Amino acid sequence: MRVLFDIGHPAHIHLFKNVIKNLEKGGHAVKVTARNKEITKDLLDAYGIPYENRGEAYNGLFKKAIGMIKIDLELYNIAKKFDPDILAGVHNPYIAHVAKIMKKPSIIFNDTENVKIAKILTYPFATVICTPSCFKEQVDPGKHVKINGYKELAYLHPENFVPDPDVLKSIGVLENERYIVLRFISWAASHDIGLQGIERGKELEFIKTLEEFGKVFVTSERELGSELDKYRLHISPEKMHSLLYYAQLYIGEGGTMAAEAAVLGTPSIHIESTSSGRPTGEFIGNFSELQNRYDIMYFFARSDEALKKGVEILKNENSKDEWQIKRDVLIKDKINVAEWMTYFIEHYPDSFHECGGLI
Template sequence: MRVWVEALTPKQVLLFSYLQHELPGYEFFLTTRDYDLNRELAGKLWKEYYVVGRHGGRTPRGKVAESLRRQASLLRLVESKNPDAHVTFVSPDSARVAYGVGIPVVACNDTPHSTIVSRLVIPLAEVLVVPQPVAAYFEDYARLTRISPFRGVFEVAWVARTQPDERVPRSLGLEPLNYVIVRTGEEKAFYYKEPRAALEVPLRMTRYILRKTDMKVLLYPRYPEQKTALAKGLSGYEGRLVFLERAEVLVHLEFFARLVITGGGTIATESALLGTPAITTFPGRVEVHEYLRANGFPVYSGVTLENLPRILRADQSIEGKMKVKAKASKLFQDPVRHIAKELQSILTEKMKT
């Protein structure tokens, strides 16, 4: 059986890569886009992958134009590969192509606030795999597709499988428990209602940390223009700044960090599962984070500069973080196995027809 996988972000590239090991009897190939560190990470983790198109930018017209180009390219590729099923983290481009040529779709989603993407993709899927804490937000789609919830969050897939290695931060000149990770927000996404906050809020917190502590800061911008703005905004602290410019499994960096600040969701989720305090500056509700917080994992929103010292002073140790990581592995289901089970079910049904 041949399976086509589409991954639009580094998180998705990583998550779906484990299907290759979970289902070794299947033949997988990945499509992704030229965005962030997708290409570099795919080269590390996938046996067969294709970079098709790029991010459509911030304007509606740009997004539509690039989507149409990608769909045409994906169609040509898929016709040559003839896959039996498709797995996607709600990519409108790949879902439209797969559905159009009769390839069954397994979709995954954990962002109910991304409503337009959900409307474009979920009705085309045979099954939608979602974390239990957000399942209720997708109930309206139950008449169009089967909703398959699992206990936990997608990030457990690699947090549970990865043994943190302190050589990774040290290779970047970072001392364990003496640096902070800062990730800017996805300002070009339609659901980011305050694009300026994607950069300005993390930047403000970074300046505070550099002024009040002697820690280094690992910066992980999403776009070249964000990197330029960060370098300009943090001028004078160059000796304590490190820009992440190579593909890494971030668990190694998050585990040994003192704090993580991010304008998105994934890195905050990963860090909290590892016992590293995480602050999300996303200007909206993140249901997955509320779920983790209720289960005792250290993820915070709405944090002000006045609250930062308390979070930075929180007791942390390698042993303590390992206990939190073990708790996450025990408490939650493995999402990769859940996705694999749904994929096998669909392919089994297809063989009967």
Template sequence: MADDRRIVCTIQHPAHVHFFRNAITELRDRGYDVHVFAREKDVACELLERYGIAHQRLAGPVNTPLDLLAVQARYEYEILRRVRRLQPAAVLGIGEPAIAHVSAIGDTQGILFTDTEHAALQNAVSLPFADRVYTPSAFWDDYGAHHRRYPGYHELAYLHPNWFAPDPALPTGLEPADGPLVVLRLVSWNAAHDIGRTGVASLERVIAGLERFGATVRITAEGALPPTLAARRADVAPDRMHDLLARADLFLGESATMAIESCLLGTPALYVSDLRAGVLEELEGRYRLLRWLSNDAHPGEIVAHARELLRTGESTWAKRRRRVLAEKIDTTAFVVDVVEDVAGADVEENDSVTPEVVHE
């Protein structure tokens, strides 16, 4: 029989750490027995350690596309064993197939959150089989009666002002010269939904164009940089990345998550990729904090858009950010309410974060 005070939370990516970390702390403070299981991806386990979140590492990183199936199989097996033993009230994850599969065992509820429409294969083998699916209201797809939408973004679980205030002081060595600070993000493209995709071309030409404009370019990357770019790498601890994004004058890059984070911190984002999503479209069309370019955009086109965004006054971005915060909810509060609803706890009704209703 499931234990109403026991919860399992799964982590497969650094973004998952950020999404769940405040909810984990809040739930533990409320007396829940929260077990955190992780698969190593980039700095996911390092982040869990930095935030002091007790966890177990169940599988290693994926180094090649062929590794993905083996690592996922091992991870699912280890999750299955632990859920069978723990009998939690709910198992939480982000688009994670293992959650939907293990929730068929006993009384545990499989609760999935996602905001990534283009993760088509992962969504197909997980979302239809979960007990509940929660997505931002901007999410394009519909998964039926067990799919609930909420007026928020994943990134507001940790960047909402209730949880985050940026440190205005940059880490040593990252201070820009007299001109604007541009954070350039390059991704590794080894996730399941990234296979066969590429990123920004002609990086050297893009960077040269920005620097001719007087910008200081700092690069964050999941892999090694070419020798010609290595001196521009931003040496910043993973838990200080959001301080850097908040301090930047422009985000430019291939990471959808970091583009969204920048927008929510009041930093305009120039997102260069062929991957689209409902949240990105809403930040571009409704809130005008983001601009999208295809990854085959010419370097001169990228630089021209970057210059235009950099010329826009800081007060404009701050005003647009305030509108987002006025219209969206604290996602951590929502996650905690979802867990308490599933666990059968008495939750004080709050119209802004009810797990059953979307407020447009």
């Protein structure tokens, strides 16, 4: 079998890396394409995954529209040479378009609701759409497969991930020293239009409050002013999950990182609101489940409310141990998603008929 994976975001590398390794061990040919965005190249290189560049990232609706045509064409030319049996991506319109043109099946993974533009551009052309079982949107039942797990469990399930304590030395943290990871995003993605997070201009005040309980490390997609830059985290991207594992708290605007921290057993707080002021976590199935079923992650619309909850957690000296117990419950309930994805791809289309409902 020949499988083409397209990487649209660094987080997709984590999702697919174990699946790629499993498929290659099984004797299958794998092709990876990616765009030049953020840390994508560094991360692919760090994991030793060869890839072909299929174009630049585009910001702004007009540029994204023009860019889509260019990327579709570039990806088509790459795929035509590789001749895949299956094409796969994460809410990836390019994969769906090219697969449709080539009359090949496309498998689209998605765990994010309310991304209207991407949904319109992707779902009608996709062959299969895989989501967590807690996904809140309706999907065509003739295409939909539900997975009893989150995408983060494709790479952070205990069978797939062992934290590296040496990461602490690399950031100058002593054993048992408390630290907090804070995330700022760029808000440039199409699914971020109309959303907002930590109040602009209040970032330093936010950090100073957290700093009373430990070191604060900032990871940011956007430029930071000189007063914030001293907090910026300087670490190889492949070490980020070990850093999250040992943290006392994750808090910030990055939804993927919030879910990652939660499944690692680290107290996690996501800050993001709609234009009407409602927390976006209310509309996202995995966030709602992580908060309401497992009490392992919280989401807020306002940064002052989030900070108040963060302080409450940091004041509890037993919070880290309590979260590890919550994580154990979660892991017992969920599956190793990388194993499931490997099986589904290897045995497609029979796997679709076997797994056409809840796995």
